[in-house]
Amino acid sequence: MDKRYDHKIEEPKILDLWKKNDCFKGIIDKKKKPFTIVLPPPNASGKLHVGNDLMLAIEDVLIRWKKMQGYSTLWLPGTDHAGFETQIVFERELREEGKSRFDYDRDTLYQKIWDFVEKNKGDIDEQMTRMGAGLDWSRYTYTLDDHVVDTVYTTFQKMVDDNLIYRDNYIVNYCPKCGTTFADLELKHITRKDPLYYMKYGPFTLATVRPETKFGDTAVAVNPKDKRYKEYIGKEIEVEGLLGSFKLKVIADHFVDPEFGTGVVKVTPAHDKNDYEAGLRHNLEVKPVIGLDGKLNDKCGPYEGMKVMEAREKVVDDLKAKGLLVKIDEEYEHVVSVCYKGGHDVEPTVLPNWFVSVGKLKKPALEIVKKGKVRIFPKWREVTYTRWIEEMRDWPISRQIVWGIRIPAWYSVKDNPKLLVTFIKGSERITGKISELLMNHSFGEIEKGLQNLIAPKDAKYIISKEKLEGEFLPETDTFDTWFSSGHWPLVTLHYPDSEDFKYFYPTSVMETGWEILRFWVSRMIMFGIYLTGNPPFNDVYLHGLVRAIDGKKMSKSLGNVVNPEEYIEEYGVDALRMGLISGTANGKDFAFPKDKVVSYRNFANKLWNMARFMLLMMEDKEISFYDGKSSKGLQKEDKEILKKLKETIKSVNDSLEKYRFSEAAELAYHFMWDDLASSYIEHVKDRQDKEFALSIFRYVFVEGLKILHPFMPFVTEAIWQNLPKNDGESEILLNSIWPE
């Protein structure tokens, strides 16, 4: 053995050893208990980041620990097509070629993204393997595999049959730049200064940031307790506007803050969430004035075709000219919703959407956690889950993007003359009602060049996995990515009738970042219970976010991203894994200093040299194998170290049972370094009965290597490969039996 542990030499050898012996293959063994983890699939849109490595390290610890304890373990790998995320990355590339998604029909665009993703997938798999992750690659799943799509479609059909799916107009967060809607959770809220305009509005003066939406106003609202305006409530007022005068109802609603502005609000149900809800309460007309292109529509007279900001300026100018503008507050700060990807202003818009009615689904998902049948670690995160479920509203599941699983609905063009269709013909992009389009274009042309389609709320549709015969156009919306990934534990095990599913489901632990507890974990629980009657996992462990050394979230724009590959290269995988794991005990976010990685690289070397010392001392000697039990000939120090070993094993087990990874890792670390290396080795050097002491040492050292193995699999396995073995001992440390 060399004087130093060289991870660059040893790591590839060890990976090869495990691979050759097929160590991570999940085996259905009815005599053993299964222990299953489904890997949260990394996004196929890029490379692994240090957070992925933390996830891999933690899950690998669990898998190796349980495997050595005699469970039949299975860790399922996969990658995620990551719908929107990937499409954005791809569109960035398109832009560099001077193109955009609007240049392609649906099928062509989909194929192009598919090819793009194929390139990334391989890289990620290689990186995961290099981390030592004990994944069973023979059971690999990609979120767009045929069987995944099929299962998602089957569920959708079942939900349709169970009346859990409906279509409705709904005020959505529509981003005209991205051309798609966003869930509330996908919005960012930023504080910004915008002018607040005070304008005359019939008998009132009211304040608004968005004068350009006035064409869509269908009421004026005041607070019911506001004495100033009491006389107007319920009456109609006449308003002098830019398009002439018009009449509006005055409503009283508690959503109006009498302290703000003048205490009077114009109500625009089509373009504001609050107003939309007030509109529902008061039966107001919903009158959209901004189109999906982000421009004012034909209800806006001369302002038609102007973009929002452009129209706002013009409207303000014209109000001034008409003497309707009272004042402008330039210092007004408020919070604006923008899309989380591009940071564009979101335009609340009314669109027909597909919804999941969550009432029946959420109740069991809540109870299962409250009753402790699904346990969430750390416990204090549980509140986040229960509150979210309690407040959960119906779930809009349609996304206006290509990259994803298409909603399997079909519209007959004959029965739905009002379908709004956009398609590509040659280099031309044509939009219109299907009934009109069919006068000048053939169905075949439209179908082939189809880009997107908006079906009215009451459109007739047929659900079908397969393309329908006849003149049907497909729904062009895709599923919210969480709808399909909510099936992840099911599809990776080939639900509903595979042997894997029968044996390994429900899985043991879902280990993931807390930031997707709501997005993902809640949906998996809902689908798991809905489809199988059982939750998809027994425990949920949520790790913290790995922050940069400056304590902030890592981001490319801040330039504080830690590249894990550099650490692996310089200090080795074991050092990176230990560096990440020590400090995650409570699932809190933590900063990740390089120091920790360095110190564990040193520790790997320490272990290596403990082995060297032992082999050196054992040279030319006949050393028996201590059985771990007999007390004959034991000296005080021997008894002490054996006792300490037993305690350490127990503590490590206890800590791991509670998902206290950091604690377990440090216990093993201190035992090896302080108790065994610093203390016992020095003692062995002075022993008269050196052969006997060495046999004790060998025993304790090997048991120590075993408990360290889940944390530092490479160095421990590499050392084991250099040690003499007793009859019946495994050639592979990973296949050894966990000490008791």
Added chain:
RNA sequence: GGCGUGGUAGCUCAGUUGGUCAGAGCAUGGGUCUUACAAGCCCCAGGUCGUAGGUUCAAGUCCUACCCGCGCCACCA
């Protein structure tokens, strides 16, 4: 605004039911190449445990208030 979480040595963090709990790693300073390991070993220094009260024989640990950080959610035109 609501909910949650944290403020312990220069840095990153442990400290689980109140009683060797004032700790670890790294960094700093000094010594040491003692043949397993200088990626080692030995030693030194460093904290009134956010602030102020309170409960208790005893409080980083429990209670109250306040200050600061972080996160999630909601959101007023």
